[in-house]
Amino acid sequence: MAKKTTVFFCKECGYESSKWMGQCPGCKSWNSFVEEPVKISKPAGTARDSGGLRRSAATSLKEVSVADHYRIPSGMGELDRVLGGGIVPGSLVLLGGDPGIGKSTILLQVSKYLTEHGTKVLYVSGEESLQQIRLRADRMGEFGGDVRMASETSLDVIEELIAAEKPDFCVIDSIQTIYREDVSSAPGSVSQVRECTNILMQTAKQNNITIFLVGHVTKEGMVAGPRVLEHMVDTVLYFEGDRSAVYRLLRAVKNRFGATNEVGVFEMGENGLTEVENPSEYMLNGRPLGMSGSSVTCVMEGTRPMLLEIQALVARTAFGLPRRTAVGIDFNRLNLLIAVIEKRAGISLGEYDVYVNITGGMRVSEPSIDLAVVLSIISGYYDVPAGEHDIAFGEIGLTGEIRGISNAPMRVREAVKLGYTRVILPEVSMQRMPKELRDCCVPVRTIRDAVRLLSKK
Numbered sequence: 001m002a003k004k005t006t007v008f009f010c011k012e013c014g015y016e017s018s019k020w021m022g023q024c025p026g027c028k029s030w031n032s033f034v035e036e037p038v039k040i041s042k043p044a045g046t047a048r049d050s051g052g053l054r055r056s057a058a059t060s061l062k063e064v065s066v067a068d069h070y071r072i073p074s075g076m077g078e079l080d081r082v083l084g085g086g087i088v089p090g091s092l093v094l095l096g097g098d099p100g101i102g103k104s105t106i107l108l109q110v111s112k113y114l115t116e117h118g119t120k121v122l123y124v125s126g127e128e129s130l131q132q133i134r135l136r137a138d139r140m141g142e143f144g145g146d147v148r149m150a151s152e153t154s155l156d157v158i159e160e161l162i163a164a165e166k167p168d169f170c171v172i173d174s175i176q177t178i179y180r181e182d183v184s185s186a187p188g189s190v191s192q193v194r195e196c197t198n199i200l201m202q203t204a205k206q207n208n209i210t211i212f213l214v215g216h217v218t219k220e221g222m223v224a225g226p227r228v229l230e231h232m233v234d235t236v237l238y239f240e241g242d243r244s245a246v247y248r249l250l251r252a253v254k255n256r257f258g259a260t261n262e263v264g265v266f267e268m269g270e271n272g273l274t275e276v277e278n279p280s281e282y283m284l285n286g287r288p289l290g291m292s293g294s295s296v297t298c299v300m301e302g303t304r305p306m307l308l309e310i311q312a313l314v315a316r317t318a319f320g321l322p323r324r325t326a327v328g329i330d331f332n333r334l335n336l337l338i339a340v341i342e343k344r345a346g347i348s349l350g351e352y353d354v355y356v357n358i359t360g361g362m363r364v365s366e367p368s369i370d371l372a373v374v375l376s377i378i379s380g381y382y383d384v385p386a387g388e389h390d391i392a393f394g395e396i397g398l399t400g401e402i403r404g405i406s407n408a409p410m411r412v413r414e415a416v417k418l419g420y421t422r423v424i425l426p427e428v429s430m431q432r433m434p435k436e437l438r439d440c441c442v443p444v445r446t447i448r449d450a451v452r453l454l455s456k457k
């Protein structure tokens with residue numbers, strides 16, 4: 001019988017099988033198997049069969065030194081915040097995002113800063129020519145340091161380059177363009193991406209080099225290639241935001257060296273990316289005053305409170321069935337809130353279209369925005385503007401009760417800092433409210449209390 005030359009891989013979890021299957025036995029996802037040629041090379045042997053003796057031995061947790069876990073500032077406070085305090089030497093970081101969002105730009109800017117501060121940087125691009133990178137670099141101003149560049153796609157050559165240049169920081173742009181010669185499938189395929197990442201992981205750990213991998217994102221919003229890629233690296237960052245809008249959000253979805261809920265905000269300008277240190281002010285820029293259907297809320301992005309504007313348009317339905325549209329919030333959540341308004345506040349929206357939008361292109365999944373969404377809809381329905389200096393947050397339950405949320409004092413403080421004088425919040429959140437913040441708080445218990453406040457400005 002002829003020797004089998006292809007195997008099947010699960011795109012989600014990397015499960016390997018000799019035949020195609022509809023459902024992956026490993027992760028239970030459907031239709032995730034792709035066919036790929038068999039790898040010719042053998043994986044490196046284990047420690048035991050290479051030397052006869054095991055090299056590693058167990059140590060006590062207390063004896064593990066943490067002193068070498070220092071961090072290098074990247075020159076961008078927002079990036080440091082997302083990484084959990086700075087770049088960890090020897091870590092492997094995956095940066096994902098839509099094309100044109102600014103992945104190459106941010107890494108070039110970090111490279112510029114690092115070389116100017118005594119770190120050796122190797123920037124390998126498999127996508128752009130050196131001239132193209134030079135043109136981009138020219139927009140960023142004078143480069144004080146020496147960034148070593150290479151336009152290369154063969155991992156074997158890249159390995160040699162790393163050995164010769166001995167960088168402390170290395171960028172691979174992007175992992176989908178890199179290939180190993182002894183793996184016969186095309187660059188970007190499951191086995192190539194997996195193999196290359198594996199080798200780069202070993203390089204990073206053995207030589208204490210920080211490696212940033214750029215990853216392409218598929219239509220579904222995941223890094224293209226196997227899901228295992230995300231499991232292999234230390235940190236996964238996603239760059240998101242509307243390409244046509246100027247701001248960009250950098251989010252950590254996995255971080256072995258820090259919290260994952262931190263968000264960094266950047267603005268794309270003529271000379272590359274700049275940090276947005278006060279996102280609240282930025283998000284509320286251009287808010288219409290004295291208009292109905294708009295209210296302000298405060299969400300927590302990681303440990304940082306951020307103010308957002310929520311807009312609602314309530315218009316009479318032209319044809320029988322009312323339309324509901326949600327941009328930036330969950331569609332089902334909007335339907336639920338509309339049902340609560342109808343039942344608990346006694347406002348019938350059956351003949352009205354309702355459109356809700358979070359301005360600035362933000363997406364929020366926190367239930368604390370419920371109250372502001374409801375206030376915007378009701379303000380739109382009655383055509384009564386909410387108070388200019390009002391802000392509201394709180395989760396709404398199915399009986400119309402306003403439920404407590406986390407970090408209420410922090411949110412109130414941020415609102416006060418930006419000049420808001422009336423904070424509508426859940427009554428239970430008042431329990432731990434510091435004295436100096438109590439004056440501007442208006443606690444509410446039910447959705448009806450909140451509606452009453454709209455007419456009393």
Ligand code: TYD
Binds near residue numbers: 097103104268269270
């Ligand atoms: P880029 O970093 O090439 O994106 P990615 O690597 O994620 O695909 O982003 C480039 C986009 O940003 C491109 O559309 C041009 C724009 N840009 C600016 O607006 N200003 C600048 O200074 C730079 C360098 C790029």
Ligand code: MG
Binds near residue numbers: 103104127173
């Ligand atoms: Mg790029």
